[in-house]
Amino acid sequence: MEQLQASLQARGLRVSNLPDKGRSLVTTKDFYPGEVIISQEPYVCVPNNSLTESSCDGCFSKSNLKKCSACQVVWYCGSTCQKLEWKLHRLECQALAKLDKERRKSVTPTIRMMVKIYLRRKLHSEGVIPVTAIDNYNLVEQLVSHMSGIDEEQLVLYAQMANLVNLILGCPDIDIKEIVENFSKIACNAHTICDSELRPLGTGLYPVISIINHSCLPNSVLVFEGRLAVVRAVQHIPKDAEILISYIETAASTITRQKTLKEQYLFTCTCPCCIKAGQHDDIQESAILEGYRCRDNRCSGFLLRESDDKGFVCQQCGLTRNKEEIRKISSDIKALLDKAPKSTSSGNPQDAMILYKNIEKLQKEVCHPFSISLMRTREKLHEILVQLEEWKEALTFCKLTIPVYERVYPGFHPLLGLQYYSCGKLEWLLGETDDAIKSLTKAVDILRITHGTNTPFMKELLMKLEEARAEASYKLSCKE
Numbered sequence: 378m379e380q381l382q383a384s385l386q387a388r389g390l391r392v393s394n395l396p397d398k399g400r401s402l403v404t405t406k407d408f409y410p411g412e413v414i415i416s417q418e419p420y421v422c423v424p425n426n427s428l429t430e431s432s433c434d435g436c437f438s439k440s441n442l443k444k445c446s447a448c449q450v451v452w453y454c455g456s457t458c459q460k461l462e463w464k465l466h467r468l469e470c471q472a473l474a475k476l477d478k479e480r481r482k483s484v485t486p487t488i489r490m491m492v493k494i495y496l497r498r499k500l501h502s503e504g505v506i507p508v509t510a511i512d513n514y515n516l517v518e519q520l521v522s523h524m525s526g527i528d529e530e531q532l533v534l535y536a537q538m539a540n541l542v543n544l545i546l547g548c549p550d551i552d553i554k555e556i557v558e559n560f561s562k563i564a565c566n567a568h569t570i571c572d573s574e575l576r577p578l579g580t581g582l583y584p585v586i587s588i589i590n591h592s593c594l595p596n597s598v599l600v601f602e603g604r605l606a607v608v609r610a611v612q613h614i615p616k617d618a619e620i621l622i623s624y625i626e627t628a629a630s631t632i633t634r635q636k637t638l639k640e641q642y643l644f645t646c647t648c649p650c651c652i653k654a655g656q657h658d659d660i661q662e663s664a665i666l667e668g669y670r671c672r673d674n675r676c677s678g679f680l681l682r683e684s685d686d687k688g689f690v691c692q693q694c695g696l697t698r699n700k701e702e703i704r705k706i707s708s709d710i711k712a713l714l715d716k717a718p719k720s721t722s723s724g725n726p727q728d729a730m731i732l733y734k735n736i737e738k739l740q741k742e743v744c745h746p747f748s749i750s751l752m753r754t755r756e757k758l759h760e761i762l763v764q765l766e767e768w769k770e771a772l773t774f775c776k777l778t779i780p781v782y783e784r785v786y787p788g789f790h791p792l793l794g795l796q797y798y799s800c801g802k803l804e805w806l807l808g809e810t811d812d813a814i815k816s817l818t819k820a821v822d823i824l825r826i827t828h829g830t831n832t833p834f835m836k837e838l839l840m841k842l843e844e845a846r847a848e849a850s851y852k853l854s855c856k857e
Contacts, residue, residue, distance in 0.1 A: 378392075380510040381510050381511065381516070381585070383510065384509075384510035384511055385402075385415075385585075386405060388414075388415055389404060389405050389406035389408070389414075390402055390403065390404060390405060390414070390415060390620070391403050391405050392588060393619075395619065397647070398590055399521065400519075400521075400588050401588065401589075401590050401619050401620075402415075402588045402589045402590075402619065402620040403617060403618065403619050403620070404614055404615070404616055404617060404618050404619075404620065405616060405617070406616055407613065407614065407615055407616055408610040408613070408614040409610060409613055409614075410610055410611055410612055410613065410789065410826050411609060411610065411825060411826040411827075411829065412609065412610050413607060413608070413609055413829070414597055414608045414609060414610055414614075414620055415585065415586065415608050415620075416602075416605055416606060416607045416608070417511060417583045417584075417585050417586050417605070417606050418512070418583075418604060418605055418606075419570075419581035419582055419583055419604055419606070420494070420497065420512065420516070420517060420581075420582045420583065420584055421465075421490055421493040421494050421497055421581070421582050422490075422570060422579055422580065422581035422582070422604055423486040423487075423489045423490050423493070423579055423580055423581075424437045424452075424486070424578060424579040425486060425577060425578060425579050425580070426452070426486060428482065431444075431452045432452065432578065432579070433452055433453050433454040433458050434451045434452060434453060434458065434462055434466070435453060435454070435457070435458025435459070435461050435462050436454060436458050436603065436604075437570070437572075437578040437579050437604075438454045440454060441454050441455065442454055445466070445470060447470050447471075447474050448469070448470040448473035448474045448481075449473075449474075449478075449481060450473050450481055450484055450489075451466060451469070451470070451473075464500060464505055464506060465493060465496055465497060465500065465506075468496045468499070468500070469489075469492060469493060469496055472492065472496075472545045472546060472547065473545065475545075475547075476545065483541060484541075484545070486579070486580060487538070487560070487563065487580075488538060488541060488542060488545075490563060490567070490580065490582065491538070491539075491542045491556060491559060491560060491563065492542055492545050492546060494514075494517060494559060494582070495542075495546055495548070495551065496546075497514070498514040498517075501513060501514060511584075511585050516584035516585065517559070517562070517582070517584055519584070520562045520565070520566045520584060520587055521562070521565060521566070522558045522559075522561040522562045522565065523561060523565050523642075523643035523644070524558055524561055526643035527561060527643075532557065535556075535557040535560040535561065536553065536557055538556075538560055539553045539556035539557045539560065540553065542556050543556065563582060564641075565641075565642055565643060566582065566584075566587040567580050567581065567582050568580070568581055568582075568583055568586065568587075568599065568606060570601050570604060570606075571600070571601055572601070572834075573600070573601075573602075573828060573832060573833075573834035573835075574795055574834070575600075575791060575792065575795065578601075579604075581604060581606065583606045586599065586606050586608065589608065589620050589621065589622050590619065590620075590621055590622075591621065591622065591623060591624040591625075591638065591642070591644075591646060591648070592621035592622070592623065592646070592648040592649075592650075593623060593625075593627050593631075593634055593646060593648045593650040593651055594627075594648055594649055594650050594787065595611070595621040595622045595623045595787075596610065596611060596612050596614050596618070596620065596621050597609060597610050597611060597614070597620050597621060597622050598611050598622060598623075598789070598790070598791060598827045599622045600791060600827060600828055602832055607829075608620065608622065609826065609827060609828075609829065611787070611788075611789035611790075611826055611827065612789070621648075624638065624641075624642055625637050625638060625641070627785070627786070628666075628749055628752075628781075628785035628786065628792075629666065629667070629749060629785075630662065630663035630666050630667045631650065631651055631653065631654045631659050631662075631663060632654070632663060633667065634646065634650075634651065635651060635654070660681070661679060661692070664679040664680060664681055664692075664745070665679045665745050665747050665748075666745075666747060666748065666749050666785065667748070667749060667750070668680055668681075668689075668745060668748075669689055669698065669703055669743055669744065669745065670742075670743065670744055670745045670746065670748075671691040671693065671694060671696055671698070672691075672696055672698045673691070673694060673696055676691060676693055676694045676696070677693065677746065678691040678692050678693025678694055679691070679692055679693070679745055680692070680698060683697065686700070687700055688700045689703065703743055706739055706742055706743045707743060709739055710736060710739045710740060710743070713732060713735055713736045713739070714736060716732060717729075717732060717733070717736070717757075720732045721757075721761075726761050726764045726765050727765065729761050730758065730761045730762065730765065733754055733757050733758050733761065734758065736754050737751070737754045737755065737758060740754055746780075747780070747781050747784055748781075749781070749785070751781075752778050752781040752782075752785075755774045755775075755777050755778050756774075756778055758771075758774045759771050759774040759775045759778070759799070762774065763803075768803055768806055768807055769807060771803055772800065772803040772804065772807065775796065775799050775800050775803060776800060778796060779796060779797070779800065782796050788823070789823050789826045789827060790823070790827070791823070791824065791827040791828065793823055794819075794820050794822075794823030794824040794827060794828075795820070795824070797816045797817070797819040797820035797823070798816070798817065798820035798824070798838060800812075800816040801813045801814075801815075801816030801817035801819075801820055801841070801842075801845075802841070804816055805817075805841070805845050810845055810848050810849045810852065811849060813845045814842070814845050814846055814849055817838070817841060817842040817845055818842065820838060821838060821839060821842055824838065
């Protein structure tokens with residue numbers, strides 16, 4: 378712990394035990410928007426491979442893949458990534474190669490993570506991989522497991538997985554209970570590794586980053602540059618303040634966020650947003666984000682249940698909406714949504730577009746204009762229409778999501794920046810240069826804070842903005 382504190386002190390940080398929170402990461406100096414607070418390589422990580430889709434174990438690329446000829450489980454895009462991973466994969470490869478073909482199919486990414494944790498610990502103890510203040514198994518041991526909050530069914534599943542890990546490792550001296558507890562630690566502490574556009578690529582365990590606690594209104598953001606986890610400030614964080622990131626998708630009502638955190642991370646959030654649960658403003662926001670619209674299309678009011686539970690009353694104009702009418706439309710929407718997975722995986726985007734347009738039509742009848750579910754449908758339509766190269770219509774749906782994004786995400790949220798970027802690219806493609814400049818400028822203003830300015834992704838965005846400005850300047854000079 379002393380080594381860790383010394384290492385963090387050099388970065389302007391310290392680990393403190395805070396009431397009702399336990400270990401927390403606290404500043405020993407001021408941090409400013411866009412400043413890197415801390416970064417860390419994963420203790421272990423794995424790509425999101427499945428029986429139908431594979432990625433490189435080193436860089437998570439899906440191109441030019443070749444399967445490891447010995448273990449037949451791991452894929453690499455080339456010799457560079459293979460060499461990078463070789464110290465650890467050499468041991469993993471030997472262990473996996475001993476399994477029969479059917480047993481190898483049971484080796485999920487989570488199983489592989491656990492196997493790699495113990496193999497990396499072995500390499501640390503043998504001096505093959507150097508031990509540092511922020512890269513050692515002791516940090517894994519110190520992670521919270523929340524074992525007392527796990528139900529019996531989950532414990533049985535962890536025990537079965539632990540037995541498979543023990544079989545793969547061939548180390549009878551490793552305690553099954555320890556492996557079970559480590560599975561619980563992974564569930565509570567592992568992070569989804571995403572690309573610059575926040576698309577999931579894999580899962581990694583970052584023991585120091587995991588010290589950072591959650592808030593639904595965080596002062597920092599976690600992004601990834603390859604496999605490197607990078608935490609940046611999104612506002613001024615004064616000395617002696619706690620660093621906070623969001624563990625979950627925050628575009629939801631307080632009840633939904635609390636439920637997600639309790640189920641996945643086994644704690645109850647007491648951030649400034651969540652302590653308002655049940656108060657008038659929170660009830661209103663929840664009804665807007667996840668409730669119903671007034672039957673008068675000219676009214677922007679939100680609905681609350683009548684005291685006799687026979688219907689819903691608009692809190693703005695007083696009109697009542699029949700409960701059965703809402704139930705019927707909601708049932709029709711659910712029936713269509715149940716067909717959505719099959720439609721999107723069929724390889725026919727035209728059919729998927731028709732289905733989601735029907736969903737959107739019904740949702741507009743019943744959902745508030747700022748509804749999260751309506752926003753998700755429009756996101757999906759934007760994605761499908763881009764795939765179909767229907768640029769103008771794709772832009773229409775992208776623009777429809779922006780007001781909701783602005784409402785549900787704080788000012789410097791990467792998802793808001795990325796949505797402005799999507800709008801800007803489509804506007805430029807369609808020759809709407811002035812609008813493109815506005816959207817791309819908004820994207821840059823946010824993403825330079827969350828992503829920095831030196832990644833290939835940000836360099837491409839900045840180049841697009843400069844090109845759009847140059848085009849606008851040229852058009853203006855031609856008019857003159």
